[in-house]
Amino acid sequence: MDTWQRRMLVGACAAILTMTATAAARTQDADKGEVEFLLNCAGCHGADGKDTGPLGAKLDNKPTDLTLLAKHNHGTFDAGAIYQKIDGRNPAQKPP
Numbered sequence: 001m002d003t004w005q006r007r008m009l010v011g012a013c014a015a016i017l018t019m020t021a022t023a024a025a026r027t028q029d030a031d032k033g034e035v036e037f038l039l040n041c042a043g044c045h046g047a048d049g050k051d052t053g054p055l056g057a058k059l060d061n062k063p064t065d066l067t068l069l070a071k072h073n074h075g076t077f078d079a080g081a082i083y084q085k086i087d088g089r090n091p092a093q094k095p096p
């Protein structure tokens, strides 16, 4: 194996390692988010986010189907607007 081939091989191995590490980190983040959601939100919004939680069923003002957020916003998921609704800077509208 000449020097050029060796460099290509080392480069390819480094790229594969980087991709694997990134994918593992993303999976962990998604797992953390899922746990947070199940602990704090699923009671009302349901484990699948479609407002089927046992607490949500008891509320007069029904929780929103979170799987339709982007669809209701002209096909775009607006993370900033969602944060503002959750932390109360922009309260959700009561139905008429």
Ligand code: HEC
Residues within 6 Å of the ligand: 037, 040, 041, 042, 043, 044, 045, 055, 056, 059, 061, 062, 063, 064, 066, 082, 085, 086, 092, 093, 094, 095
């Ligand atoms: C006590 C029950 C309850 C819990 C717990 C809860 N929600 Fe909600 N959520 C609601 C209700 C009810 C609404 C609808 C409010 C309205 O329309 O006035 C809502 C609305 C929302 C909206 C606004 C959707 C829209 O149409 O703009 C988002 C986003 C949301 N919830 C996310 C969350 C997240 C994320 C969590 C967990 C961190 C959470 N909720 C926990 C009851 C709950």
